[in-house]
Amino acid sequence: MSSSHSEEDPLPTRSLRTGQAVEHMVAVLSEEIVSGQWPPGSRLPAQQIAQRFSVSRTPVREALSQLCAMGLAESRPHRGVITAQVSQADLLAMFEAMAELEAACARLSAQRMTLAERHQLSAMHEGSRDLRASTRSSEYAVFNDAFHSLIYQGSKSDYLIELTLSTRARLAPFRHTQFRVARRPEHSFAEHSEIVAAISAGDAERAAQAVRQHVLSVAHVSSDYVAARSRTGESPCPE
Amino acid sequence: MSSSHSEEDPLPTRSLRTGQAVEHMVAVLSEEIVSGQWPPGSRLPAQQIAQRFSVSRTPVREALSQLCAMGLAESRPHRGVITAQVSQADLLAMFEAMAELEAACARLSAQRMTLAERHQLSAMHEGSRDLRASTRSSEYAVFNDAFHSLIYQGSKSDYLIELTLSTRARLAPFRHTQFRVARRPEHSFAEHSEIVAAISAGDAERAAQAVRQHVLSVAHVSSDYVAARSRTGESPCPE
DNA sequence: CGCCGTTAAATTGCATGCACTTTTGCGAAG
DNA sequence: CTTCGCAAAAGTGCATGCAATTTAACGGCG
Incomplete structure (x- = not known):
């Protein structure tokens, strides 16, 4: 899971290869958060993420939940999920x-x-x-x-x-x-x-x-x- | 689910107080597991649990996932979730x-x-x-x-x-x-x-x-x- | 009698659609 | 100008239905 996390999908992944959508999103998003592409504290809009990865909100929900568990994001009551900055x-x-x-x-x-x-x-x-x-x-x-x-x-x-x-x-x-x-x-x-x-x-x-x-x-x-x-x-x- | 499944839901407590089903199931199940009411290693059938709490499989899935995270259960690849014995x-x-x-x-x-x-x-x-x-x-x-x-x-x-x-x-x-x-x-x-x-x-x-x-x-x-x-x-x- | 391929059942992951709650934007009243 | 209240918007939790994968059961073949 280290270096070459090659994604050969130029467009939003049509990875209907069931069973990896959540894992994939977590990998991509965590990498992006860690590398600073999402400014700390910025919102992670579930809807847009779902569209970007061509999945529904259910797996996105799961992915965001895992990101929170990993400490890379945090969820405010009803104000959405935001990226947690790691100072x-x-x-x-x-x-x-x-x-x-x-x-x-x-x-x-x-x-x-x-x-x-x-x-x-x-x-x-x-x-x-x-x-x-x-x-x-x-x-x-x-x-x-x-x-x-x-x-x-x-x-x-x-x-x-x-x-x-x-x-x-x-x-x-x-x-x-x-x-x-x-x-x-x-x-x-x-x-x-x-x-x-x-x-x-x-x-x-x-x-x-x-x-x-x-x-x-x-x-x-x-x-x-x-x-x-x-x-x-x-x-x-x-x- | 077989055909003989009542699609009326007037009987189960109208606990549609959204936002506590998962929490409730985790609390009840964890208590039961810890107290030994589920023999260690026994299966936690998602379907039956869903019926027991009068919810669908989605929140049950979430609850079982949390139990696994808590170390009270474990999920085998495709063989269902079983209670983890704490020796x-x-x-x-x-x-x-x-x-x-x-x-x-x-x-x-x-x-x-x-x-x-x-x-x-x-x-x-x-x-x-x-x-x-x-x-x-x-x-x-x-x-x-x-x-x-x-x-x-x-x-x-x-x-x-x-x-x-x-x-x-x-x-x-x-x-x-x-x-x-x-x-x-x-x-x-x-x-x-x-x-x-x-x-x-x-x-x-x-x-x-x-x-x-x-x-x-x-x-x-x-x-x-x-x-x-x-x-x-x-x-x-x-x- | 044991081995292997086929089929039925269970599990899983996901899509979609609601119902309900909380935020929040905005206009009216004080 | 501030404050209050209302309504639209966003977020959240859950139900239900499929489709894909895997395991396990079963019966034929060697």
């Missing part, structure tokens, strides 16, 4: 929460990971040495996701994992640029080393602290990037 | 996550609360001395919610607060019995004292640790209670 402060707050969630996972992982899991984590980290200087930042991003996921799983706490994954998903639009920042993979690798060491040693508090710092450093990189992007007022291809 | 292990995992969330709030609160907020927290705690031995457990429950909420707010991290509140809401059905356990308020008060002391002192790690322990002790009380209740197999009146 830099909001973004930082979300990363902050993410840092705490991942720290909690790391804390529990340090206590609960099996020996095999610790070895796997360590091996995966070592295996990423090569990618540090890779020109293809997406490669490191893929590894990075897997690495963090391993820590989530190690916590053995399903609900915590669920919360962490959903928060990560919610932050995804703002994160996918972080590795384009110069030398970010190197820094990331160094921080991962400390995390692996702490978890391997079973030092819960140290692991938590290391992860917290790591995520917060990502936060600063990303939020600065987003802030800069919004300052330049980019609005590339409307569709 | 004692699941419950413990949720409390565990709650403990980490609240600990994170406490950590941040210890660092960020204003002096006024610390005093308010302390005052509220002191004010609860009397309620310790109150025979009306609901009174202590109300105070307890307010006390914990104050700590959430002190974190100044909106998204973290949001996560914490929604998790608390999700646990509510299992928590509302905790203060019926003998001498629970006394223990709670003692634990609160440590929390207040740590936050007042600005000792983040100590505050986090104190809250973590406090929530986990609630977890054990509640999950034991639920486990005991499910063993006795209560399933009073089907309707």
Whole structure:
């Protein structure tokens, strides 16, 4: 669901391929909201959206509802749905929460990971040495996701994992640029080393602290990037 | 739907007070699921539910969707919606996550609360001395919610607060019995004292640790209670 | 007796049409 | 000029009807 969300439909999609209309609208609209094409606080007229996607109001209603659940929009009582602006402060707050969630996972992982899991984590980290200087930042991003996921799983706490994954998903639009920042993979690798060491040693508090710092450093990189992007007022291809 | 379906609707309560059908169904169904009247894993037939509440499938669909979002049901691809069983292990995992969330709030609160907020927290705690031995457990429950909420707010991290509140809401059905356990308020008060002391002192790690322990002790009380209740197999009146 | 294709049933997603509620624009009364 | 009230407009919730997809049941074939 990442990069190429190619829509080969020049006109309003006649996607009668039942079962994807809502999903499609959510994908398109969320991308547009995140990228700033809908000014924050602007209305999302259900009628027009229905026409644009050539669907009826029922699926639009569902899509808008999901956007609200995702925090990208909000619905006033009887005044329609408007786009919710994600200020830099909001973004930082979300990363902050993410840092705490991942720290909690790391804390529990340090206590609960099996020996095999610790070895796997360590091996995966070592295996990423090569990618540090890779020109293809997406490669490191893929590894990075897997690495963090391993820590989530190690916590053995399903609900915590669920919360962490959903928060990560919610932050995804703002994160996918972080590795384009110069030398970010190197820094990331160094921080991962400390995390692996702490978890391997079973030092819960140290692991938590290391992860917290790591995520917060990502936060600063990303939020600065987003802030800069919004300052330049980019609005590339409307569709 | 077969032919023998009365299309007259004078009998069902004229609850056409638009705007509460979904909410009502969610409330009733969630209560029934939590109380075990729907055996875990049993199907929730949309059709029958629609008839039972005298509504069409559209709002039922919405209600079931919300139940899934609440974790009380799950939807298999094309095999209908079934009630999700919340095992004692699941419950413990949720409390565990709650403990980490609240600990994170406490950590941040210890660092960020204003002096006024610390005093308010302390005052509220002191004010609860009397309620310790109150025979009306609901009174202590109300105070307890307010006390914990104050700590959430002190974190100044909106998204973290949001996560914490929604998790608390999700646990509510299992928590509302905790203060019926003998001498629970006394223990709670003692634990609160440590929390207040740590936050007042600005000792983040100590505050986090104190809250973590406090929530986990609630977890054990509640999950034991639920486990005991499910063993006795209560399933009073089907309707 | 087991395997496979066919058909019936259930589920889902969506379109469309109302009925009701709340906002809001606008003109009249104070 | 402000305030009140009224009526049009917008928003919302729900009913009902299809069409498409999938699962599950059933009977023939190997």
